[in-house]
Amino acid sequence: MDDTDTTFAVIGTGGIGRRALEVSQYKPDLTPVAACDKHGVAIDETGLDVEAVLAAIEDGPEPAETDGGQEVKRHGPDDGVVAAEEGTASDDPIGAIIEASDAIDAVLLAVPNYEHDFIPRVADRFVEGGFSGVLVDVLKRSRVIGMLEERATAFEEAGITFVCGAGATPGFLTGAAALAAQSFVEVESVDIWWGVGLKSGYEDNRGTVREDIAHLEGYDLETARNLSAAEVEEIVDDHGGVIEFTDMEHADDVLLERAGICAADAVTVGGVLDVRSDEKPTTTTVTVTGKTFDGERATNRFELDDATSMEANVNGPALGYLKAAVRRNRAGEYGVLGPAEILPAF
């Protein structure tokens, strides 16, 4: 086995989890060996048949209905991972993955929209189950980081390297901010501004859209989670399908403070979501303003091409951070790491 060869599991098979499985097929040193959702788990220590698993989740016994865009997950009682030939029904799919975890180097927690302590509680289960390896999440909310930091000692004792906030933002753009800060001796502000066009991906990313709605005035995670599909549609309609967000609670702030880049309150995150077009409504940028040692004030800038989808910008970095974390884990570095402390491997 090459020292970069890595087996990994995906918890959650929504848009992010499934696309992570798909993107991993472009990474010869990454082998997906397990995947689960609420009702089922698929484990194959020699490597999942990703195409078959995705087809089963997306098509089920009958082809799924779509609006002409990409495949979406089916949500019937016999759908999801359990529909795959490698899948079995389970009352405790996460427990099944923990049981198999001796053969798993890293676990991607692709569950962005559950309650705040869901990811920390899953991490606790991995600690209790004797797992020593890498856990990576794609969480968004600042307040979760502290819950994970409280567990740092437990992770260290278990030999777990936990990378928190490793999606697009926080994640990709947090790393870009940390890098752009290197010209400066003092960082005055970090502005993260994202654009997402999600027409064909809308069906498949309702969890992400719901999480975004929770950032709007008058909503929080709980009220957003309890919205019916019709209520979500009504909110989307009220905004003409294009919703602008400002001052979002994204963990870029605490993750950059952790890394010593700047105070959390110097970081602002906002963006525009368009669920009726695949074109981005605005260009995704990271701008970092600071002072240089020789007395200049300046602004460095990182810009993603409008042609890069949200899915590409979440899953590439998530797997990149996962690979980088496996390297750290194998070198014996345990505990909690943010994206600004670890450059994603390719």
Add this chain to the structure above:
Amino acid sequence: MDDTDTTFAVIGTGGIGRRALEVSQYKPDLTPVAACDKHGVAIDETGLDVEAVLAAIEDGPEPAETDGGQEVKRHGPDDGVVAAEEGTASDDPIGAIIEASDAIDAVLLAVPNYEHDFIPRVADRFVEGGFSGVLVDVLKRSRVIGMLEERATAFEEAGITFVCGAGATPGFLTGAAALAAQSFVEVESVDIWWGVGLKSGYEDNRGTVREDIAHLEGYDLETARNLSAAEVEEIVDDHGGVIEFTDMEHADDVLLERAGICAADAVTVGGVLDVRSDEKPTTTTVTVTGKTFDGERATNRFELDDATSMEANVNGPALGYLKAAVRRNRAGEYGVLGPAEILPAF
């Protein structure tokens, strides 16, 4: 001692070495404890008096002549580190630093313009001297990386973490390219384009200018090193003070290949140097073009503000990579690392 507290030495007190000492004063967890040049060494395990050392190097017994810009290094027989109160003359200044290296966590090799095997040979001396810690260089040339890789096992056995090419390019911009690549499953091209305005810094960065001249057609490192100051001036005059470089041999190519981002020949480096203005003649950018997993071709872009000087963009990253490498070293990760494998700490 906090686990990020780091003592470091600087070998070379040209523009880069001296500005690294200066920039380190903004980093509370970095303590410079040693510095040397060809004729002298200053060591103070409790921390050098940086202002006094820099003043002694730059002013000597009499204030140095400048063209109204920043201070420059004096080059008389009693000048340099030896002129500082903490400095002493030495026949073997590097040997003196190796002798004191039990108290040194990291060494910045700020000697960009010597012969190709100078840095590898200095590293050999640190290995032979029993040093275990971090070595960081700001080299530019692709061919040196292989010489360092040949020593990877020796570094691992010694407990040395060597970060090669940790200045602006390679270094800062290599890291930016690695990050910008994360949207893609296949990187088609990386273009690094730099602008440097070096009027007031010209006197102090003749080594860098000479290294750049070696990239021009008809020159190599040896012929450039043997040019008299008058001959360098003549070349600069022939170009009207503004020299454009294309297809430079900068190690960004092999460092990105090492990190698995793309083939070395997909990387191009070029730029424009203006020694008669402090304004940058062109904006420094990194553009990375690739294909996403969902079939788009796109170009991500990283851009440095024109107000950031070459000195800011070399020394911030060099110390950032140094700090990140100390963390790796303390976790037990040894050998050779490129900037794309390590995000600079702030």
